[in-house]
Each structure stands twice: as C-alpha cells, then as structure tokens.
Amino acid sequence: MTEARAITQGRSRLPEWAITGVSVAVLIVAWVVATDGGFVDDLFMPSPSSLWSGFMDLVVDGYKSRTIWEHAGLSLERVLAGFVTGAIAGTVIGLAMGYNRVVEACFSPFVEFLRPLPQLAYLVLLIVWFGIGETAQIILLFLTAFPVSAIAAMDGVKSVSRQRVQVARSLGASDWQIFRFVVFPSALPEIFTGARLAIGVVYATLIAAEIIAGSTGLGWVILDAGRFLRSDYVFVGILAIGLMGLSLDYMLVAIEHRIVHWAGRY
Amino acid sequence: MAEQAAGGMNRRTLVKTVVLSGAALTAGLPARALLAAGKAPETVRVSFFLETKPTMIAKGEGWFDKLSGSKCAWTEAGSGAEINAAFAGKSVDIGLAIGSSPTASGISQRLPYELVGMVDNIGPAEEMVVRKVANIKSVADFKGKKVATPFGSTSHFRLLGFLKVNNLTQKDVTVLDMKPDAEVAAWTRGDIDAVYVWSPAKAKMLEAGGELFTTYKDLDAKGYVIADLIVAGTEFSKAYPDALTGFLVAYRNALKMWQTSPDEAAAIVGKQAGVSAEVAKHDMEEYDFVPFEKQLTAEWLGPPGKAGKFADVLKRTADFLVEQKSIKSAPDLSAFQAATNTTFLAQAVKAAG
Amino acid sequence: MNKPFVEFSNLTIEYPSRDGPVVALAGVDLAFSAGDFVCIVGPSGCGKTTLMQTLAGFLAPTRGRVALAGKPITGPGPDRGVVFQQPALFPWMTVSENAGFGPMVRGLRRERREKVEYYLKLVGLWDFRNRYPYQLSGGMQQRLAIVRALVNDPKVLLMDEPFGALDALTREKMQEELHSVWRRTSMTVVFITHSVEEAVYLGTDVVVMSPRPGRILERLCVDFSRRTGERDDIRSIKASPEFVATREHVLGLIWASAD
Numbered sequence: 001m002t003e004a005r006a007i008t009q010g011r012s013r014l015p016e017w018a019i020t021g022v023s024v025a026v027l028i029v030a031w032v033v034a035t036d037g038g039f040v041d042d043l044f045m046p047s048p049s050s051l052w053s054g055f056m057d058l059v060v061d062g063y064k065s066r067t068i069w070e071h072a073g074l075s076l077e078r079v080l081a082g083f084v085t086g087a088i089a090g091t092v093i094g095l096a097m098g099y100n101r102v103v104e105a106c107f108s109p110f111v112e113f114l115r116p117l118p119q120l121a122y123l124v125l126l127i128v129w130f131g132i133g134e135t136a137q138i139i140l141l142f143l144t145a146f147p148v149s150a151i152a153a154m155d156g157v158k159s160v161s162r163q164r165v166q167v168a169r170s171l172g173a174s175d176w177q178i179f180r181f182v183v184f185p186s187a188l189p190e191i192f193t194g195a196r197l198a199i200g201v202v203y204a205t206l207i208a209a210e211i212i213a214g215s216t217g218l219g220w221v222i223l224d225a226g227r228f229l230r231s232d233y234v235f236v237g238i239l240a241i242g243l244m245g246l247s248l249d250y251m252l253v254a255i256e257h258r259i260v261h262w263a264g265r266y
Numbered sequence: 267m268a269e270q271a272a273g274g275m276n277r278r279t280l281v282k283t284v285v286l287s288g289a290a291l292t293a294g295l296p297a298r299a300l301l302a303a304g305k306a307p308e309t310v311r312v313s314f315f316l317e318t319k320p321t322m323i324a325k326g327e328g329w330f331d332k333l334s335g336s337k338c339a340w341t342e343a344g345s346g347a348e349i350n351a352a353f354a355g356k357s358v359d360i361g362l363a364i365g366s367s368p369t370a371s372g373i374s375q376r377l378p379y380e381l382v383g384m385v386d387n388i389g390p391a392e393e394m395v396v397r398k399v400a401n402i403k404s405v406a407d408f409k410g411k412k413v414a415t416p417f418g419s420t421s422h423f424r425l426l427g428f429l430k431v432n433n434l435t436q437k438d439v440t441v442l443d444m445k446p447d448a449e450v451a452a453w454t455r456g457d458i459d460a461v462y463v464w465s466p467a468k469a470k471m472l473e474a475g476g477e478l479f480t481t482y483k484d485l486d487a488k489g490y491v492i493a494d495l496i497v498a499g500t501e502f503s504k505a506y507p508d509a510l511t512g513f514l515v516a517y518r519n520a521l522k523m524w525q526t527s528p529d530e531a532a533a534i535v536g537k538q539a540g541v542s543a544e545v546a547k548h549d550m551e552e553y554d555f556v557p558f559e560k561q562l563t564a565e566w567l568g569p570p571g572k573a574g575k576f577a578d579v580l581k582r583t584a585d586f587l588v589e590q591k592s593i594k595s596a597p598d599l600s601a602f603q604a605a606t607n608t609t610f611l612a613q614a615v616k617a618a619g
Numbered sequence: 620m621n622k623p624f625v626e627f628s629n630l631t632i633e634y635p636s637r638d639g640p641v642v643a644l645a646g647v648d649l650a651f652s653a654g655d656f657v658c659i660v661g662p663s664g665c666g667k668t669t670l671m672q673t674l675a676g677f678l679a680p681t682r683g684r685v686a687l688a689g690k691p692i693t694g695p696g697p698d699r700g701v702v703f704q705q706p707a708l709f710p711w712m713t714v715s716e717n718a719g720f721g722p723m724v725r726g727l728r729r730e731r732r733e734k735v736e737y738y739l740k741l742v743g744l745w746d747f748r749n750r751y752p753y754q755l756s757g758g759m760q761q762r763l764a765i766v767r768a769l770v771n772d773p774k775v776l777l778m779d780e781p782f783g784a785l786d787a788l789t790r791e792k793m794q795e796e797l798h799s800v801w802r803r804t805s806m807t808v809v810f811i812t813h814s815v816e817e818a819v820y821l822g823t824d825v826v827v828m829s830p831r832p833g834r835i836l837e838r839l840c841v842d843f844s845r846r847t848g849e850r851d852d853i854r855s856i857k858a859s860p861e862f863v864a865t866r867e868h869v870l871g872l873i874w875a876s877a878d
Contacts, residue, residue, distance in 0.1 A: 161707060185709070185711040227418035230594070
C-alpha cells in the first residue's frame with residue numbers, strides 16, 4: 001500500500017512552486033472570467049482592469065493628499081516600530097518569566113489578560129492616555145505583539161532540556177552562563193515562532209491602529225475606501241498590505257534559518 | 267429575499283424559494299414581486315441608527331410593524347457606509363435616516379435603492395465645535411489647527427464644504443478621521459482644536475470647554491445642505507408598495523406626536539435611545555423635521571414624478587465626493603431625479619388624510 | 620580502600636508523591652578509591668540513576684551523606700563530569716565549541732585549545748571540529764559528549780547508560796575507546812548500565828542493586844578490564860569460562876531480585 005502510493009506520488013511529482021503557480025493562475029482566470037465576463041458587479045469584486053486603473057490612480061495621484069507609497073511607508077514604520085518594540089520587550093519579559101517563577105507570577109496575569117483582548121475595546125482609552133499621534137498607534141501595535149512574544153519566549157525557556165542544563169552546570173557554568181549559552185539559544189526557535197505570530201497579529205491590528213486618528217496609512221486607506229464601497233482601492237490596499245506582510249514574514253524566515261539553522265535537527 | 271425568509275423556513279421551502287428566485291431572476295422579474303403572496307411581507311429588514319429622533323417613537327411603540335403589516339427586523343448601523351454595504355449585499359429593505367452624503371454615493375454607485383422620504387434637514391444639529399482656548403474667532407484662525415470629524419459622514423461633507431467655501435486646503439487645516447467617541451477622548455486631552463459632529467458627542471464637547479462656530483447658515487445657502495433620508499430597496503418598493511406606505515405613515519404619526527405633545531414624545535425617544543427625556547428633547551429641537559407635505563414640494567423632494575431641488579443637492583454632493591476621490595464618478599442629475607420616488611410619501615399623506 | 624575517594628554513607632533518598640513518599644534509595648553504603656571503574660547494574664527502578672544524580676550534585680540526600688575526597692557534595696561541580704544516554708550536546712555550537720564548553724565557562728582559554736585538539740584527535744572528531752552536532756552520527760555525537768566531559772579534567776566521570784542508544788557494533792567500539800582513555804588517565808569512572816556483560820567487562824568493581832527500595836545487593840571486584848586492552852582479546856575474554864561464570868552470577872542476582 002505504502003509502496004504503491006510512493007510510486008504514484010513519484011510519477012506525478014510536480015514541484016511545489018509549480019502547484020502554487022497553477023493554483024494562483026486558476027484563481028486569476030476565474031477572477032477575469034467572473035468580472036470581465038460581467039457575472040459579478042464591480043462593487044463586489046473589481047475586474048483586473050479596474051484594479052489596475054485603481055492602482056495607477058493611487059500611484060499617480062495618491063489617496064487623499066498622500067501618495068500610496070507614503071501611506072505604505074507610514075504603515076510599515078508603524079508596524080515595524082510596534083513589532084520590534086513589542087517583540088523585544090515581550091521576549092525579554094517572557095525569558096524572565098520562564099526563568100523565574102516570581103517574575104512569572106508577577107507578569108502572567110497581565111500577559112494572559114492582554115492577549116485575547118480585542119484592540120477595539122481599548123482604543124478610546126489609548127486615545128485618552130496617549131493622544132492621537134503616532135504614539136497611541138504604535139502602543140496599540142506594541143500591546144498586540146508583546147503578549148504573543150512573551151508567551152512564546154516563556155514557553156521556549158520552559159521547554160529547555162533539563163539534561164543540557166545539568167551538563168552545563170556540571171561543567172562549571174554559572175547561572176548567567178547557563179542562561180546565555182544554554183537557555184537562551186534553546187528558546188530561540190520558539191522566540192522566532194513567536195515573532196512570526198506577532199508580526200501576523202500586528203498586521204491584523206494595523207487597521208484598528210490607523211482608525212485612531214486617521215488619514216494616513218494603508219489600513220486607513222482600506223477603511224476609508226470601504227466607506228464609499230471603492231472596492232478597487234480596497235483590493236489594492238489589501239494586496240499591498242498582504243504583500244508587505246508576506247515579505248516581512250519571508251525576511252523573518254530567512255533570518256530564522258540563518259540563526260537557528262539547527263532547529264528541529266537534533 | 268430568499269435568505270431573509272430562510273430563518274423561519276424548513277429546508278424544502280428554502281430550496282423552493284431559491285429555485286423560484288433563480289427562475290425569477292432569469293425571467294427578469296424582481297424575485298420579491300413573484301414571491302409576494304399577500305400585500306405585506308413577513309418581515310421588513312430595516313437598518314437604522316439609535317438616535318434621538320421621532321423615528322424612535324414609531325419604532326418603540328410598534329407603529330412601524332403595525333402600519334406596514336409586517337414584522338420589522340431591526341439592525342443598528344454604525345454609519346451610512348454600513349447601510350450602503352448592506353444594500354449592496356441585498357440584506358436590507360429600508361435604510362432609516364441614512365445621511366445625504368452616503369446616499370449620494372450609493373446612488374452614484376447604482377445601489378439598488380431609491381429615495382422615498384426624508385427624516386430631517388440636519389441644519390444646526392451638526393455643527394463645528396471649537397475649543398474656547400484655541401481662540402478661533404474667524405475662518406482665518408483655523409489655519410494650522412486640527413479638526414476631527416467622522417469621515418464619510420454628513421459632517422465630513424459639511425466640513426470639507428466649509429474649507430472649500432473659505433479657500434482653505436487640507437494643508438492649512440489638518441483634518442482627522444475620528445469616530446465620535448474617539449473625538450471626545452481626544453478633546454478631553456486637548457489633542458484637537460475643533461470637531462464637526464453631532465450629538466451626544468457635540469453636546470459633551472460643548473460642555474467641556476467648547477463653543478459653537480456657526481457654519482450651517484452660510485453652507486446651506488451655498489448648497490451644502492445635509493439631510494437624513496429614508497431609502498428603500500427598489501425590489502422591495504415594487505413588491506410591497508403598501509407596506510412601504512404604511513411604514514411612512516408610521517413615521518408621519520410619530521412626527522405629529524412630536525409636534526403636538528413634545529414632552530410625551532421626548533420621554534419615549536429618551537427611553538429608546540437610553541438618555542433622559544430632557545436630553546432627547548433638546549437634541550430633537552436642533553433638527554428640522556420637515557413635514558411630509560413640505561417634502562413633497564419642489565423645495566425638497568418634489569411631487570411624484572417631478573423631483574425637486576433636493577436631487578440637485580444630491581448631485582452636488584456626489585460631484586464633491588468625486589472631487590475628493592471618494593467615489594469614481596457621479597451620474598447626471600437625471601439619475602438622482604430618477605432615484606427620487608415620492609409616490610409612497612404622497613400615498614402616506616393621502617392615507618393619513 | 621582505607622582512604623575512600625568516593626563515599627556514600629547511609630544514603631537515603633525519598634521523593635514526595637501523591638501516595639506518600641517513595642523511597643528510591645534506602646540506606647546505601649558504598650565507597651571506592653580513586654582510579655576505580657565502578658559499574659552499577661540492576662533492574663529498572665533500583666535507584667542507580669538516583670545514586671548517580673546524587674553524586675553529580677543534582678539531588679540532595681534526604682538522609683545520610685555523599686562525599687568526594689572527604690568533602691560532602693553540595694551541588695554540581697566541574698570535578699565531576701556527566702554523560703547521559705542522550706548526548707545532550709548544544710546544537711547551536713560547533714563540535715569544537717561543544718568540546719570546549721567547560722574551559723570556556725571557566726575562563727581557561729589556553730587549556731581549552733590544547734585539550735580540545737588532543738581529545739578530538741583522540742576520538743577521531745578533529746576533522747569534524749567545525750561541523751554542528753546534527754551533522755554527526757549517533758556514535759560520533761556520544762563520543763563528543765564524552766570528550767566534552769573529559770576536556771574539563773574531571774576527577775570522576777559519571778556515565779548514565781552512555782552507550783544504551785547505540786547499535787551493538789558501535790557500542791563495542793565505544794567500550795574500547797572509553798577503556799583506553801580510562802587506562803591513560805587513571806580517572807575514576809562511575810558507569811551505570813543495563814548490560815551485565817558491559818559491566819563485567821568494563822568494571823574494576825560491579826555493584827548490583829535491587830529495586831523498591833533501592834539498595835545494594837552485592838559488590839564484586841573483577842579484573843577483566845585490567846588484563847588487556849588488545850582488540851583481539853575482547854571476544855576471547857568475553858567467551859572465557861571465568862567471564863561467563865561471573866556474568867551469569869550477576870544475572871542470577873538481578874533475576875532473583877526482580878521477582
């Protein structure tokens with residue numbers, strides 16, 4: 001049975017990228033047929049041509065007093081600022097939480113409480129506390145990335161092999177050295193997983209952040225265009241946000257492969 | 267439509283309905299007309315705003331249900347854009363008190379609805395509130411200031427009109443997109459200098475160190491009229507003209523109550539909206555609830571078959587939205603005139619006598 | 620034996636559990652001299668790993684004491700190297716970084732370079748010094764784990780079933796290598812194993828333990844390991860009547876205790 005399957009698999013084996021390419025191509029063809037064929041109204045799904053003209057429009061004239069690049073740049077800045085600060089702070093606290101039960105007992109109620117909280121719930125409070133500038137938006141993104149990274153780092157520390165710690169200790173390593181050379185590297189794969197999750201949730205929160213006091217950013221463009229059912233702009237915005245997110249994820253994966261090349265291989 | 271009725275149907279009826287709707291669509295007939303067994307549909311799906319207006323009397327007292335002969339299914343909307351989206355998705359029959367600027371954008375985008383009546387002329391009810399300490403006394407004082415408004419709303423339209431009429435650009439004034447509750451939060455901190463919005467946010471900011479900067483008179487005179495309207499899905503109005511007329515009669519009765527016994531009306535409205543009767547009364551006094559008879563004159567919607575000046579307002583609003591790059595294009599005036607259908611309004615006046 | 624190097628006296632270890640305390644070791648008395656190769660055998664649950672963990676300093680005695688060179692053990696230390704069944708290497712470090720971990724954390728830079736080179740060459744890992752552990756075979760990984768302990772110059776090498784996860788051929792080769800290293804350094808080794816043959820062949824002393832509660836059944840002094848290190852002789856030693864008799868005696872003890 002296994003053999004038979006292995007043989008058939010071997011014969012029809014297409015490389016994964018080709019399968020992905022075919023699936024994307026099928027989707028695009030279906031899209032062209034549905035929209036240019038007039039089966040679906042432009043309000044529901046813009047045709048490729050209207051999407052293209054919408055895109056050119058945004059590139060040439062911009063959207064409401066800023067070019068699309070400016071909007072994208074501002075969003076990227078916010079995402080990076082929120083993600084980097086949130087992931088670093090989360091990782092530091094998470095490592096401490098995993099290493100020390102007092103720290104864990106101090107922080108875990110906040111981290112656990114914060115994580116599932118919908119951002120829209122405390123949006124108004126953030127404005128009251130931090131105003132309507134970039135700070136409130138970045139803090140919102142920070143608060144999104146923070147608990148995800150903290151929990152990942154804590155789990156990473158807790159999953160450290162006891163034998164490795166024992167070996168290191170019996171070789172004469174101090175507490176700090178054990179942390180530096182054993183616990184921290186052990187937690188790295190999980191820290192990276194946490195970072196990828198964090199950038200995902202930060203991205204998902206971008207729209208909420210840019211509601212705070214809008215008029216800039218891709219998230220706001222999507223929101224504002226949506227108010228007038230400008231589905232062409234909405235789609236361009238979604239594609240731009242999606243591609244940006246994908247590239248950030250790829251970058252993280254590339255860094256991860258470089259740094260924790262050993263993960264899952266021992 | 268089919269998906270609405272599905273709630274109370276078993277699977278077989280649902281299948282039948284879907285098949286029938288499909289058949290109706292292919293025949294080029296409105297599904298609703300074909301399905302109409304009696305004169306009134308089982309349910310009327312209404313998207314509305316929870317606000318302090320006489321519409322809440324008719325809702326709270328069940329007059330809408332009684333006079334339309336149907337059960338009204340109420341869905342609260344957060345913005346006119348949501349009502350438009352619901353119409354695009356064919357999941358609503360009547361949009362109650364949708365603003366004129368989302369309506370202009372909806373008609374421009376050929377949403378399947380028509381303008382069948384007016385709730386109010388907004389007038390001074392939405393207005394600019396400026397922070398006293400910001401010392402804004404004249405138009406020129408707005409330079410370099412931060413003004414917040416909910417984008418896509420009638421207030422936003424008025425604010426942009428205000429800037430245009432006074433030759434101010436968005437480089438002179440920073441215009442921020444904020445929801446009313448966020449505006450109050452930012453106002454409390456002193457992050458914004460002015461807002462263009464409606465109550466209760468407006469009232470709260472007036473209490474918290476704000477004062478009115480009157481713009482509506484000048485703007486109304488220059489054609490930047492804003493109003494809250496009643497729109498109905500075209501399929502619905504064709505299939506159930508009587509139910510729609512009954513719905514309008516219910517609102518007319520509510521308006522009458524507000525005019526004849528305002529205290530009683532304010533008490534009901536306050537209860538519905540969750541505010542005190544005094545607040546409700548005060549809020550309602552700011553609006554100009556145009557009587558149906560007046561709506562039917564050329565000044566407003568016009569008599570059946572002969573759209574009034576309000577179609578021009580919608581056309582101007584749509585052109586302005588195009589200029590703002592909010593919508594792609596605006597149709598000719600005739601499209602707005604065609605989308606104004608006061609047949610039911612006239613029927614409602616006749617029915618009430 | 621008048622001056623024991625390692626000494627367990629009246630050692631009792633109890634673990635708390637839901638059904639009350641579990642006695643892992645009950646009053647163990649055991650002592651041996653520097654340079655001994657002590658093999659501990661016994662069925663699962665006889666407390667042999669607990670015994671080693673106590674000597675390593677990972678576990679504190681409930682009662683009694685453990686001493687090394689006359690001093691009671693209070694925690695882990697570089698004078699006792701440990702090797703587990705799983706190599707427990709640091710996968711984020713290269714082979715030579717793994718090997719030099721002990722001197723590195725102790726700040727002995729020059730020793731580190733010399734010792735690492737010496738031991739890696741000794742076990743044939745020098746050519747792999749810049750590789751990562753996941754690029755090595757199982758036998759090479761365990762060799763590296765042993766090197767890592769040896770580079771640190773421990774007085775006692777504690778090994779908990781170090782060859783348990785290796786195939787039979789690799790296992791015999793490793794036994795030989797360990798043996799030759801031990802002869803060269805005259806280090807003290809405490810070696811825990813399931814394999815009676817391994818214990819009888821490698822040890823100068825074989826300690827047989829019985830389970831529930833863990834205690835010592837018998838201690839045998841053997842000298843097969845001192846006879847020769849010649850490769851050709853392994854098979855003949857293991858087949859000699861004397862060796863077979865000793866092996867069968869130990870096996871018999873374990874069988875009897877496991878009933």
